[in-house]
Amino acid sequence: MDEVRLLCDYASDYLDVNELGDFTPVAFEELLLNIYPRKVIAPPESAAETVAAARTLVDFLLATEEIGGKMAVRMRTVLDRIEPEMPIALADTSRFGMAKSLFSAMGADSLEQDAVLSVSAVQEEPAVEHCECPGCSPLPPVRLAPHETLAASVPRVPLLTDARRLVQWMLAGGRTPTVKGRLRVRDAAEAAAQLAVADPGLLWDLAVHTGLVEVEGTTVFEGEDLDPLEVWAATVEFVVDTDTGGAITGHVSLDEELYGLCDMLYRLQAPVPVPLVGDYLEEIGLAEEGEGGIDVPEAVRRLAYCGIAEPGTETLRLTPLALWGLRELYTDLGIEAPEAADLSAADAPELIEGLLSGMPAEAAEADIEGWLGGRTPARAATELLGSVSGAPAAARGVAVTIVDRLGPEAEEAVRAFLEDSELRPHAIHWLTARGLSAPDLTQQEALWMSVDMLALAMPAAEEDPEAFAENMSASGPASQVIEEMWRVDHPDVVDVLELLGRSLRDRDAAKAARKAAFKARSRAIG
Structure with a gap:
């Protein structure tokens, strides 16, 4: 029955099937070959179960006289044709919607093989204990900037700069808030004109929330001895987890979805093209506002103003401050949010294990450069190759790839591994590529190396x-x-x-x- 209910929900949401009698053969075709592949993370072999649910729905429509006998025959004929096509549609990644693609990239392989999960359910349903959907899966480790760097960045966030300017303006003019601590209408109008800020009310609420200003009745005091990172943690909570009524992004519904959007970016740890952000918002069913819909570039600009997004018009990505602030928010909510270790100081096995954990390319590159910078080429080659003798192909591939960056200074260290049967083909290739003397690869060794590199490419x-x-x-x-x-x-x-x-x-x-x-x-x- 859950599958039948899901079919009805999608038909209502996307095909204007508002009554059971509105179902048509075309609606079933659109549901099973277009909507389902775009919206639902499900293995191809689950198609038979979904088609069976559709047949059950047809039986119900006929039994309740929502449709006639001829219509039921036409629907069943369409379902017979759909049944062999649906597994292909579910497996076709080109048909995936943006949300499904992103969540798959975040860890769809963590789903049970027989699970059928609606992407919209990931966004809309409350988290269930032990839920294994991507939206509820464990958070990935994140690389955080040094605390000193983060603290120095906080005062430069435009949103906080304007909030401080507003507080100083209020104090300098002896102005007082309402008895509920809110900014008076006349003060908001004057502040907008004199300080050239777009939303003084938002800035005042932020100042109160973060402690930049303290309010006792209608008396105000400037916050003192504030830790910049404590102020920033409170700012992130205010921006992404407070009812701001559209004041952050310019759209009420997008403000309400900011936690989910930031959570997705936190998990991806990669920039997302701005046009695809619009596709993502559409995929999760975000209501459009106004004739032009949500202005995504403008929303991204506003998020940059708030210190959440990096400035730019091409992609949306979190700032280092936002990563830190979200991790603090997760921790306060009781969610485990691991921090990625600095691998530049690790030993070779720890470096390889960390790189295999799926960290973002930029962080991986920084770690590799830092790790190599602390060693001579010969020592780096010895440690890397020595740590993967007898290891799986993935670990060996990482080590060999890093060693391939080294110059002829590592020759003797690499040559020492000609005696290792698994590393010998790679060592020969390394030496030959640098014009150094090396044994010829035997046919068996060349085949082994081909298999080894393809094994590395399997994931x-x-x-x-x-x-x-x-x-x-x-x-x-x-x-x-x-x-x-x-x-x-x-x-x-x-x-x-x-x-x-x-x-x-x-x-x-x-x-x-x-x-x-x-x-x-x-x-x-x-």
Whole structure:
């Protein structure tokens, strides 16, 4: 019944099906092949259950005389045609809506395989204990700027600068608030004109909330000895978790959604193109306001004024101050919000483990540069390669990728790993690429290295199969090479060959990969 209810909800929200009798065959086609793939995170194999629910709904419509017998026949005919097409639609990432794509990127693999989760439910339903949806999944570790840097940035936030100016203006003029501590209408009008601020009422409420000003009855006192970061923590709470009535972004509904929007950006830890922000707001069902809808660029500009977003018109991303403030807010709410360790001072295994945890590219790059900066090239190569001898392909791939940045000064350190069977092909490749003397790769070693690098690429390939298939079409191994890969003694060889069998666009190469995977499985069993 939950599935039937979800179908009815989506039909009402997106297809103007306001009464049960409004259902048509076209509505079912639009629901199951367009709306569902865009809105619902669900594995392709769940399609049969959804189509079955649609058939149950048709039976109900017929039994309650909402539709006639001929209409029921037409609906069932459409559902028969839809049934084999829906799994393909659910698996087609090009059909995903923006919200579904973003939440999938944040950790859709954490969902149970048989779970069917509405993206709108992630936004609208209260969190349930043990919920495993992306919106309720554990927060990722974040890299925070040094406290001294953050504290020095707080006074430069335009919103707080204007709030302080308003407080000084009120005190200098001997002006008093209302008995409820609010800014008087006449003072708000004068402040807007004299201080050239857009919303004095908002600034005053912020000043009171953060302690920049203290109010006792109609008497006001300037806040003293305030910790800048305490003021900023209170500012973030005020901006994203207070009823501001549209004063922050210019739209009431967007102000109400700011916590969810900031939470998404916190989890992504990456800039989002402004046009896609508009798509995201539409996907989560945010009500449009006015004839032109929500002015996303203007909302982003306002968030930059508040110190939440980095200034710019191309992308939306959180400022370092916003990251820190949101983490404080999460902590106050009892939500675990881990801080990412500074890996530049870690040992090699800790560095590799941290890089594999999925940190943002900018933070990873800073850590790698800092880590290499504290070591000679020879020491860096020895520590990195030594820590991944016998390790999984992913760890080995990270180490080899970092070592590839090193110059000829690391030659002797790299050469020492020619005796390691797993690292030998990589060491030979490193030496050869720098014009240094090196043994020739045997055919078996070349095959092993190909499998190893493809194993490293598997997580990204599963996340974006189209991009992987395109890359393989341009630079993938030839059919003759794939046919021989099954002979490689590599723990991931079966998975790699199965991936190639699913991904390669060349039919002969894909067929060769599937045959090789069969041989590799048989070899492993034998």
